[in-house]
Amino acid sequence: MTCGAVGLACGAAGLHLTELDCATSLILTSGAAGMACGAADISIYYIKKEVKEFVACVRALEIMSSSLSNHLLLSLQRPSVSTINPNDHAAACSVVPSSKRRELICCLATFPCLLPLTPIMSYLPANAMPLDTKEYVLIKQEVRKVLSKAKAAGVLRLVFHDAGTFQLDDNTGGMNGSIIYELERPENAGLKKSVKVLQKAKTEIEAIQPVSWADMIAVAGAEAVELCGGPPIQVLLGRLDSLGADPEGKLPEESLGASGLKKCFQRMGFSTQELVALSGAHTLGSKGFGSPTSFDNSYYKVLLEKPWTSAGGSMIGLPSDHALVEDDECIRWINKYADNENMFFEDFKNAYLKLVNSGVRWNGL
Ligand code: HEM
Incomplete structure (x- = not known):
């Protein structure tokens, strides 16, 4: 230069x-x-x-x-x-x-x-608030009060369903709290209860300071990961909420094959490696990837065993999880993350930070 x-x-x-x-x-x-x-x-x-x-x-x-x-x-x-x-x-x-x-x-x-x-x-949180403010501590503290390991999976899923509507080409969707207007959509079935959990914390926080849904969900997802033994993740604050729902049909369907998933993540600005790292979130919940409340690399270890191909294992994982292991590019990352949990944690953390900054309009900009 x-x-x-x-x-x-x-x-x-x-x-x-x-x-x-x-x-x-x-x-x-x-x-x-x-x-x-x-x-x-x-x-x-x-x-x-x-x-x-x-x-x-x-x-x-x-x-x-x-x-x-x-x-x-x-x-x-x-x-x-x-x-x-x-x-x-x-x-x-x-x-x-x-x-x-x-x-x-x-x-x-x-x-x-x-x-x-x-x-x-647009990933750049140019006017975002720093991490160690009173505001951050308060949000974290109130989120921790309402969060439990059993609720962690639903809260982490909420993050993806809010942010995963982001479209890089026209800069629509993203982490903007619009999920609260989208709870009747079939793909968001079951997420009402996670919103309700966070609503409690939001009300407590708002007695002291304003907080957007987008910030609430971004912080809560990070706390959910850490509570279940995953990496600590500190997100920035300052996201503005959307005033309405995001366009429909942007989240990946579970029936997609690897190339469809890759394309869908590409439209959000995410690489194949980030697709594989973020999919590791499915280690939480009841899809059969180890303990439903432990955030670890068992998702990748189980994927490599392909238990759904043997009798009795058909309920393990989603079709989209099964698809990843059949793809040459994805399998390279699956192998790495299965071998090295620290690498998974680091890559997940970075991809998560990118996810929660996708399409964000920052307060004051
Ligand atoms: C790759 C594309 C993805 C597809 C097709 C997909 C689809 C799904 C589906 C169908 C479920 C089951 C919901 C239910 O049990 O009713 C689920 C669960 C879940 N998803 Fe995803 N997902 C994807 C990526 C992600 C990402 C990127 C995250 C977070 C970063 C995430 C977080 C979760 C979590 C934590 C659960 C468990 C929820 C629970 O048990 O309450 N998913 N996902």
Whole structure:
């Protein structure tokens, strides 16, 4: 990325180069392969007023880099963001002069030729709240009061049924709380009770502070995973709720084969690897993948055994689960996750963060 290119990108964002502090300018360099718009650099500058916002920005870039991982090579001018502990304000302070942090706004600049990528940018929670706020702690605390291991599966499913309507091409659907208007749809059968569980917590929280359904569901799904022994996941806050239902027929049907599932996830902006990682959520619930209340990698181990092919095992898994194990690309990930639970946890966490940021309209943007 040359200085000229930086200047061009800054100009596009209406900022002066001299106002930008290089220490906080992060550069994503795209690989030419796979990008319809050709090889070019994407410059993304995040300069935050407060250290906390800077920390949120670090997380945003982690999510962004994950979502573009097949196409983009992340390179950072300085410092190495990946080495900054999101909770370590001191570290964040040491790399961003406070005068700059306070006076400059967060901006996103892309080259015009990369405009087709803007739907991907919708993953960026540019105005999201940081993780360690009183608000986050309160939501987590109230969610934990109403959540139990038995309710965890339904709550995690709620996340997918809210966010899984996201369509990358027209930027519709996504994690916007619209599920509360969609509970009569056949694919959402059984989810009313999960909404009811969270309604209790939402009411308690709203006695103190407003909270959107989208944030409630995103946090609750993460808590459900952790409660059942899965990885801790901290989501960002600040999602706005939709005022109505999302378009119908966007969630994958359980009768889909592997190629249909892949296409459906591609339309949401998810790779095959992310499809396989997210499907590991089916380790919770009563589809026969180990303990219904343990979040572990038994989903993949059971898939490899194909118990549905033998007498008495026909009730195990959904047709869509069975389809994954018949696909060459999916089976590679199934093998990895069956062998290595830590890898599954890490990939699930990243895919989950991407899911709950899909199509989000962030408060204040
Ligand atoms: C790959 C495409 C997917 C299909 C076709 C699918 C479909 C289904 C179906 C039909 C059920 C059974 C519902 C019932 O028992 O009434 C189910 C359960 C469940 N799904 Fe999915 N799902 C998919 C992906 C996901 C994803 C990505 C997540 C979360 C990240 C998820 C989370 C869950 C959970 C936790 C359950 C168990 C719910 C319970 O037992 O209460 N699913 N899914």
